[in-house]
Amino acid sequence: MLNIVDNTVNPVEPFLRSDRMPHIWCPGCGIGTTVNSFARALIDSKIDLESLALVSGIGCTGRVAGYVKLDSFHTTHGRAIPFATGLKLANPKLNVVVYSGDGDLSAIGGNHLIHAARRNIDLKVICVNNLIYAMTGGQTAPTTPGHATTSTNPYGTFEPAFNLPHLVEAAGAVYVARWTTFHVRQLARSISEAFQKKGFSFIEVISPCPTLYQRRNKMGDGLDTMKYYKEKSKVKHGAPTSEVGLTLNGEIAVGKFVDRDRPDYQSMMRAQYVESLGERYIEEPEAECVCG
């Protein structure tokens, strides 16, 4: 636990590479807010930072890896989950967090997302969903809701969007939650809970992109979007994920949708090898949970 002796240190500061501040995120962008919640979750869950690794892909959210003072890696586009999978398999004692955006995780890395959920690899995935490809100029992403105006759909998006909680639940995730950047304390608690779970945990955070999404759709700035989240989000713990899809200006269902237990990849692998090889299988030491 951090001990604040004087009032000159922000509680998030020990988790940041201060020399890289100010960051590149736009005024009103919610990604910094999610980093705050993540840092608070690390403080609350008393995780040993030596046993924590953070992996990001490409995109605005991908920059998180460069701003946090943790063991972090900024991978190629869409490959945050494959890198994290390799990291987890090579060193099962690590707590591996994947911190990336919706475009990186669900579009370019969509294949990896569903297969990591299917295998139930012990990763904590935080997906900051700003409903658009933000860094490349506001193109339609798989998560862009219908009728939204984007740079590639100036007359409105007509493609059906991904409902990410439904997708990862169907693929096999053990913990699925969604919050918005307005729900900072709930998000921090959710991340702490995910650290206690063994298996594929997925937390979607709806975040404003005032520069490219809100501006083109005449939804105001970041603050107006936060007020919209406050007004229109409804906590629905345990709601069926098939009913939590997002619409352009509609209600946002938030909460913890899925919390279940399934054997994770490494325990299934161990069980299979013990069954077929018997005594010839030399077991690796059991991965200890350092989350306490």
Place this chain on the structure above:
Amino acid sequence: MAKGRVSIVVERCKACGFCVEFCPTHVLALSSAFNSKGYHPPHVVHPEKCSGCDLCGMYCPDFAIYGTKAGELKVNKATGGEK
């Protein structure tokens, strides 16, 4: 006497206004002064109302503001000069 205190790192602020809007006790307002990047950072208008809940710190996307509870202000307590 205020239960807490809010600290602002003026040069990091990008004036999104989250802290001003969501402060539960309405301690803050955007100032008319500029920082070196041309943004209007918040300033404290009601220091006596601050509860030190640090909600401003949780909302701030730029890590530019944070609240501290009076009990944690050991340095100030020792001198008896808590603001």
